[in-house]
Amino acid sequence: MKLNDSQQKVHRKLAGIVLLMFTVSFFLPLLLTRENRIAPEIPITIIDIGLGFTLLLLIPPGMMILYGILRNVRVTEWVRTLSGFLGILFPVLILALIGPQRISTLGAFSRFSPGSGMYLYLIATSMIFIMDARLKLRDYAGFIIILGVLLSLGATGAYSQLGIVLEAENFGNRLSREIFAHLRITGISLIISMSIGIPFALLTFQNRRVRKLIFPLLNVLQTIPGIALFGLLIAPLAALSRAFPLLRTWGIKGIGNTPAIIALSIYAIYPIIRYSFTAFSNLDGSIVLAAKGMGMNSRQIWTLVRFPLAAPGILQGVRVALVQTIGNATLAKLIGGDGLGVLVFEGLGQASVDMVLLGMMLIIALTLAADRILYVLITLSTPKPLRAS
Amino acid sequence: MSRSSQHPVLPETTIFLQTEHISVKYGETLALQDVSLQIPSNRVTVLIGPSGCGKSSTLRCINSLVKISAGKIDYCDASVHALSETDLRRSMGYAIQSVGLMPHLTVEDNVDLVPRLLGWDRSTRDERVIRLLNLVRLEPQTYRKKYPHELSGGEAQRVGVARALGADPPVLLMDEPFGAVDPLTREQLQDEFIRIQRHLKKTVIFVTHDIDEAVRLADYLVIMRDGRIVQADTPEQILSNPVDDFVERFLGPDRSLKRLSLYTADHCCVGEVVSGTSRPSKDQLPIGTHDCYWQIDEQGKPISGFTRLHGSVVERKICSASHKVQTYSSLKECMSTILSLGLPAAAVVDEEGKLLGEVRFDTIQKISIS
Numbered sequence: 001m002k003l004n005d006s007q008q009k010v011h012r013k014l015a016g017i018v019l020l021m022f023t024v025s026f027f028l029p030l031l032l033t034r035e036n037r038i039a040p041e042i043p044i045t046i047i048d049i050g051l052g053f054t055l056l057l058l059i060p061p062g063m064m065i066l067y068g069i070l071r072n073v074r075v076t077e078w079v080r081t082l083s084g085f086l087g088i089l090f091p092v093l094i095l096a097l098i099g100p101q102r103i104s105t106l107g108a109f110s111r112f113s114p115g116s117g118m119y120l121y122l123i124a125t126s127m128i129f130i131m132d133a134r135l136k137l138r139d140y141a142g143f144i145i146i147l148g149v150l151l152s153l154g155a156t157g158a159y160s161q162l163g164i165v166l167e168a169e170n171f172g173n174r175l176s177r178e179i180f181a182h183l184r185i186t187g188i189s190l191i192i193s194m195s196i197g198i199p200f201a202l203l204t205f206q207n208r209r210v211r212k213l214i215f216p217l218l219n220v221l222q223t224i225p226g227i228a229l230f231g232l233l234i235a236p237l238a239a240l241s242r243a244f245p246l247l248r249t250w251g252i253k254g255i256g257n258t259p260a261i262i263a264l265s266i267y268a269i270y271p272i273i274r275y276s277f278t279a280f281s282n283l284d285g286s287i288v289l290a291a292k293g294m295g296m297n298s299r300q301i302w303t304l305v306r307f308p309l310a311a312p313g314i315l316q317g318v319r320v321a322l323v324q325t326i327g328n329a330t331l332a333k334l335i336g337g338d339g340l341g342v343l344v345f346e347g348l349g350q351a352s353v354d355m356v357l358l359g360m361m362l363i364i365a366l367t368l369a370a371d372r373i374l375y376v377l378i379t380l381s382t383p384k385p386l387r388a389s
Numbered sequence: 390m391s392r393s394s395q396h397p398v399l400p401e402t403t404i405f406l407q408t409e410h411i412s413v414k415y416g417e418t419l420a421l422q423d424v425s426l427q428i429p430s431n432r433v434t435v436l437i438g439p440s441g442c443g444k445s446s447t448l449r450c451i452n453s454l455v456k457i458s459a460g461k462i463d464y465c466d467a468s469v470h471a472l473s474e475t476d477l478r479r480s481m482g483y484a485i486q487s488v489g490l491m492p493h494l495t496v497e498d499n500v501d502l503v504p505r506l507l508g509w510d511r512s513t514r515d516e517r518v519i520r521l522l523n524l525v526r527l528e529p530q531t532y533r534k535k536y537p538h539e540l541s542g543g544e545a546q547r548v549g550v551a552r553a554l555g556a557d558p559p560v561l562l563m564d565e566p567f568g569a570v571d572p573l574t575r576e577q578l579q580d581e582f583i584r585i586q587r588h589l590k591k592t593v594i595f596v597t598h599d600i601d602e603a604v605r606l607a608d609y610l611v612i613m614r615d616g617r618i619v620q621a622d623t624p625e626q627i628l629s630n631p632v633d634d635f636v637e638r639f640l641g642p643d644r645s646l647k648r649l650s651l652y653t654a655d656h657c658c659v660g661e662v663v664s665g666t667s668r669p670s671k672d673q674l675p676i677g678t679h680d681c682y683w684q685i686d687e688q689g690k691p692i693s694g695f696t697r698l699h700g701s702v703v704e705r706k707i708c709s710a711s712h713k714v715q716t717y718s719s720l721k722e723c724m725s726t727i728l729s730l731g732l733p734a735a736a737v738v739d740e741e742g743k744l745l746g747e748v749r750f751d752t753i754q755k756i757s758i759s
Contacts, residue, residue: 284487284489284492287490289489290483293483294555295477295478295480296475383493385539386492386538
């Protein structure tokens with residue numbers, strides 16, 4: 001592990017911020033308990049959890065102080081990594097040990113959840129990992145251990161009264177159905193925007209007049225707020241489906257998934273056209289000239305030269321569009337569509353924080369997974385010699 | 390065939406193509422004006438001139454990368470007559486300065502591009518790639534799987550030339566193909582080019598702005614300026630009779646030396662020389678001050694040269710490669726060797742370093758006077 005001076009300086013500054021976050025987190029409630037899902041919450045702070053657990057929670061910040069003082073790089077990096085893992089492990093343990101114990105007197109419908117203090121504590125810990133540009137093998141090994149601890153605690157039923165777990169149980173089959181609906185809406189929108197966007201990027205690239213027209217238009221579309229666009233589509237689509245009842249059998253009507261998909265596609269087109277256009281225009285002119293000079297016809301120039309070299313750039317646009325669409329698809333619920341927005345907005349309606357949290361966590365997980373998958377695809381589509389290793 | 394060009398053409402050659410009064414416009418600017426030119430078959434035609442003189446545009450007209458706005462091009466040769474645009478380009482190898490190798494393809498696939506476009510079968514193409522890489526002196530086993538970014542400038546240019554030769558086209562269009570490398574590598578590449586061209590005898594149209602390169606490579610030299618042809622003739626003719634001040638300035642003050650670079654040592658090598666394995670005795674040494682005695686070792690390699698100067702015997706050791714010349718060395722190099730050793734002649738050796746003969750100063754003098 002080699003760090004230069006400026007990197008170390010940045011690390012020390014970050015360590016300071018992490019310490020500050022740890023400190024603030026101790027003044028916020030660590031856990032919340034409720035008698036039932038909409039009852040007012042009873043906060044549990046660090047004073048209430050007993051000296052032993054308090055000391056446990058103080059170990060990671062203590063190690064960060066050590067990290068700031070020590071000069072030996074080899075040692076400090078180990079101290080840092082270890083404090084990161086303990087910083088995840090201890091809150092997880094405390095949640096499992098204190099939560100069930102505190103609600104045991106509150107009745108059958110009672111539940112517990114992490115409080116804002118614990119969230120801040122976990123965010124501070126994640127910043128310890130963010131200090132590295134890239135996670136190392138030992139980091140992944142640590143995550144697997146923590147996952148193992150989490151699963152074995154879960155198997156003993158320690159988390160069965162956790163708010164999010166209870167909400168997920170309530171949803172049952174509906175939960176997986178909404179996840180699939182979310183993915184379906186996102187996927188269809190993405191396919192539509194790709195099949196319109198990529199050919200349009202081609203046209204834009206080849207025709208100066210189209211270029212002058214399309215980018216201002218896309219910019220305007222991009223500025224329309226999401227909900228407004230969803231709403232704007234209701235009237236015309238409703239009219240259309242009234243005029244042509246056949247359309248209704250295909251699901252095209254003013255409310256539901258169709259207008260959501262249309263609106264999401266419109267949003268996703270922008271990054272796709274932008275990135276594809278840039279990918280096409282970034283191509284070295286001499287390569288195209290050589291290809292033409294060697295007698296490739298224009299179709300061959302596209303299939304053998306332009307597309308293979310532009311593919312990573314195009315996929316980069318798809319990546320941006322996908323991440324953005326997964327987030328925006330949450331709004332589909334507002335016009336009667338499906339997806340994880342159902343959890344978020346129903347949760348808001350029922351004043352159930354846990355339900356909102358469940359929905360948001362699932363959306364974040366989907367986004368991260370999609371981003372990762374696209375990243376791999378981009379690497380695979382980049383010609384070997386051009387990959388930055 | 391009508392000869393519309395007023396410029397002299399090479400004797401004993403057929404005309405590959407001729408341009409008749411072609412002009413090219415880029416928007417409002419006139420890149421070429423009334424260019425009439427006859428390109429000889431199986432010879433190297435070099436287009437040269439300052440930047441923006443229209444030399445590259447002329448080249449691109451020939452494979453129709455640039456559309457001509459007036460005039461016409463007659464492809465007289467049967468191999469390219471009446472081909473479609475893409476077929477025309479496939480029949481003309483094209484090498485450009487920036488090389489333009491496909492960064493996502495291996496050396497092998499780059500060289501193989503045109504044969505693949507032409508639909509040759511796999512085994513022919515494999516053989517072809519190996520032959521071409523050998524031709525441009527790149528070891529096939531080492532280089533075929535490499536990617537362009539792993540090559541040095543000189544290696545990339547070689548691959549560029551190999552790719553241009555890919556489908557064995559009758560014509561090669563080369564747009565400053567050795568432009569982007571250091572002078573030493575450039576000279577090597579020129580040597581290789583001369584070697585390859587002697588062997589293949591392609592119709593080559595070569596664009597450069599380097600007058601030494603032009604004189605070295607050209608059978609037929611076309612000097613251009615502001616989109617027009619100023620003079621087109623053999624390099625010998627142009628060097629001895631520049632048509633105007635511009636050409637004279639362009640050729641530079643050392644054009645007599647440049648003329649010498651047109652001839653190689655074998656052109657005027659004298660085979661009968663005075664030589665022996667021992668140092669010369671007084672009477673073995675030739676009488677005149679224009680004569681040389683060469684001392685050779687058992688293998689016939691020259692060790693020393695002897696001559697008379699002001700009545701006394703002068704000995705010059707031949708100890709480095711620059712002290713002797715090869716049959717293919719230019720007379721300019723011979724002249725340099727003569728001057729550096731201070732002998733009246735330069736020893737000519739064969740590939741193994743054995744003495745073949747000598748190039749004498751007075752012979753060179755005669756050539757430069759003629």
